[in-house]
Structures are given as C-alpha cells and as structure tokens.
Amino acid sequence: MxxxxxxxxxxxxxxxxxxxxxxxxxxxxxxxxxxxxxxxxxxxxxxxxxxxxxxxxxxxxxxxxxxxxxxxxxxxxxxxxxEGDLAAMRDLLTAQLRGLEAHAVRIQQLTHRLHGLLEQIDGALMPDPDQFMTTLEMISVFETSFTTEQREQLARRRTELGSEAVEAAKTEWAGLVEELLRHVQDGTPVDDPQVRALVGRWDTLASGFHSDGEDGERTKAAAQRTWEENSEEIGRGLPWPVDRMRDLVHYLERARQAG
CATH class of the missing domain: 1.10.1660.10 (Multidrug-efflux Transporter Regulator; Chain: A; Domain 2)
Structure with missing residues (x-):
C-alpha cells in the first residue's frame, strides 16, 4: 500500500x-x-x-x-x-468509566424489575398491568426528580457500597419501617428515647446512599421532594399501605423537629 x-x-x-x-x-x-x-x-x-x-x-x-x-x-x-496530554486522557477515561458504572447500576435496577415480571410469566401468569405501570412510573419519577448529575452521583454511591451492602441496607430499612410503624400506631411520643434511636438509625442508613457535602444534601432534598410529589406512585411499589407510609414520614419529621 x-x-x-x-x-x-x-x-x-x-x-x-x-x-x-x-x-x-x-x-x-x-x-x-x-x-x-x-x-x-x-x-x-x-x-x-x-x-x-x-x-x-x-x-x-x-x-x-x-x-x-x-x-x-x-x-x-x-x-x-x-491533545496528547496523558493526564487529560486519564481524566476523560475516569469520567467515562463513572458514567458507564452509573449506567450499569440503572440497568441492574431495571433488570431486577424485569426479572420479576418474567418470573410471573414463567409461572404461567400474565403480570398485572399495574406492575407494568409501576415500573414505568418509577423510571419516570427517578428521571424527572433528579438531574442527570444527581442520578449519576446516587448510582456511583450504590456502586461504591456494593450489592451486598445495598441488600443489607434494604433489609435493615424494612425492619426500621416495621418498628416505627408500630410506634405510629401506638401513638408513642416522638421524643421517646426508643423512637429517637430508631430515627437516628434511619437517618444514618439513608445518608449512606448520598455523597458527603453539598452534593449529598442536594440529593437528599431531591429525594424528599420526590416522595412528597410522588408518594402515591412510589407507594405502589412498597409492601406497606401508602397512607401508613405517609403517616410514618410525618412522624419522622416531627421526631427530627423534637430532637
């Protein structure tokens, strides 16, 4: 040639x-x-x-x-x-890797939901239309409530924690929900030491999924707004009645104000 x-x-x-x-x-x-x-x-x-x-x-x-x-x-x-700058190429590759990792987490979350739908089909059952709607709504809520940068920050944090830690946090969170719902039902005062301890564990657990500093505070605020504006849609994907979860969130807010 x-x-x-x-x-x-x-x-x-x-x-x-x-x-x-x-x-x-x-x-x-x-x-x-x-x-x-x-x-x-x-x-x-x-x-x-x-x-x-x-x-x-x-x-x-x-x-x-x-x-x-x-x-x-x-x-x-x-x-x-x-051009030809090795440090610049490293920064570029690092940024691209983070983007891919964040994308991978989002794919994993959607994959988990789709596996659930497929398991029902394999069991000769057509998934309920509400399940399809819930999946669509959750995707839409997540994409519209957080900026692209915030979604990537949350995804990166989940990747840093690792799947085992994330699953352990989910289990702990479900236990906290059950315990706190009992206090809500029993009318336990929000300044009760046991309630305050549970709320402290709740906040610590939630903080683990957010970055440190101002970025983390912004994603926390966005998550709170997401619940306030979309509690009905989010609640459909939870094992507890939406009304009880709304009561629990208000109970948590009162406990924090009293603390």
Whole structure:
C-alpha cells in the first residue's frame, strides 16, 4: 500500500474500517474531517484517507466526550487544549468509566424489575398491568426528580457500597419501617428515647446512599421532594399501605423537629 504521511511505522486504517470499528457512518467521519475535528493524518497516492494510531486515539476522545454530552464545538475546544496530554486522557477515561458504572447500576435496577415480571410469566401468569405501570412510573419519577448529575452521583454511591451492602441496607430499612410503624400506631411520643434511636438509625442508613457535602444534601432534598410529589406512585411499589407510609414520614419529621 502506497501511503504518504508523517509516520512510517504503525498500522493504518481506511475510513470504512474506522467506521465499522466505531459504529459511525462514513458520512459522519467525513463531516468530522470537514469541520476539522478528525482529519486523517495520511492519504494514499490515489487520495484515499488513511487513519493512524494518533487519529484512533483522537477519535476515541471525540466519541467519549460525545457520550458525556459535549457538543462538537465544545469537543474541539477540549481537544485543542489536551491533545496528547496523558493526564487529560486519564481524566476523560475516569469520567467515562463513572458514567458507564452509573449506567450499569440503572440497568441492574431495571433488570431486577424485569426479572420479576418474567418470573410471573414463567409461572404461567400474565403480570398485572399495574406492575407494568409501576415500573414505568418509577423510571419516570427517578428521571424527572433528579438531574442527570444527581442520578449519576446516587448510582456511583450504590456502586461504591456494593450489592451486598445495598441488600443489607434494604433489609435493615424494612425492619426500621416495621418498628416505627408500630410506634405510629401506638401513638408513642416522638421524643421517646426508643423512637429517637430508631430515627437516628434511619437517618444514618439513608445518608449512606448520598455523597458527603453539598452534593449529598442536594440529593437528599431531591429525594424528599420526590416522595412528597410522588408518594402515591412510589407507594405502589412498597409492601406497606401508602397512607401508613405517609403517616410514618410525618412522624419522622416531627421526631427530627423534637430532637
């Protein structure tokens, strides 16, 4: 192959090979070339584009930054400042990894719900339409109540905790709900030492799912608003009556104010 370029060593890729590997169209790659975002370093004697290892690394940066939500203009600016910068590449890979991990957690949550629906189908039962609606509503509530950044923060925190710790927290939380509901039913004063201890455990458990500092406080506030505005929808996915859970939340608020 007659290749004219800067480097004599290393593999070269045609535009078709790059398109197939990256999942992009040849047309899109040509557009990147036209706007100066990704120009093939070399050409054959007949004028065909040939991409070098440096071009592949640049394309990776472009694709990763697009996945992180940057516009083509913003990407061009970022690349102008960080071309060949090892530290910048590390930051980019770290940000992309966090995004993928957060996405993986969301997929895992949805997978768990779908497994539940499939188990009913395998048992020769058609899931109740309400179950489908609950799944749809929960997805919608989560996506509209938290910003993308907050969803990623929550997902990262769950990943950091690990699946075993998350499951243990769920079990502990269910036990706290049962104990506190009994106090609500019995009319135990909110300043009762036993109640205050339970509320302290509740708040500590909940805080574990949020980041430290201001970011964590914002996601806590968003979670509280989510319940206040969507308690009916959220309650359908819980094993306790919605009215009793609303009473419990009010009871917790009174206990915190009294504390």
């Amino acid at each position: 007659d290749v004219i370029g800067k480097d004599d060593a290393g593999r070269r890729w045609s535009i078709g090979e790059i398109a197939r590997a990256s999942g992009m169209t040849v047309r899109a790659l040509r557009h990147y070339d036209e706007i100066g975002l990704l120009s093939a370093d070399e050409r054959t004697a007949s004028g065909h584009r040939r991409y070098t290892e440096r071009d592949v690394r640049r394309l990776y940066r472009v694709r990763a930054l697009r996945a992180l939500g940057l516009s083509l203009e913003e990407i061009a600016s970022v690349l102008a400042d960080s």
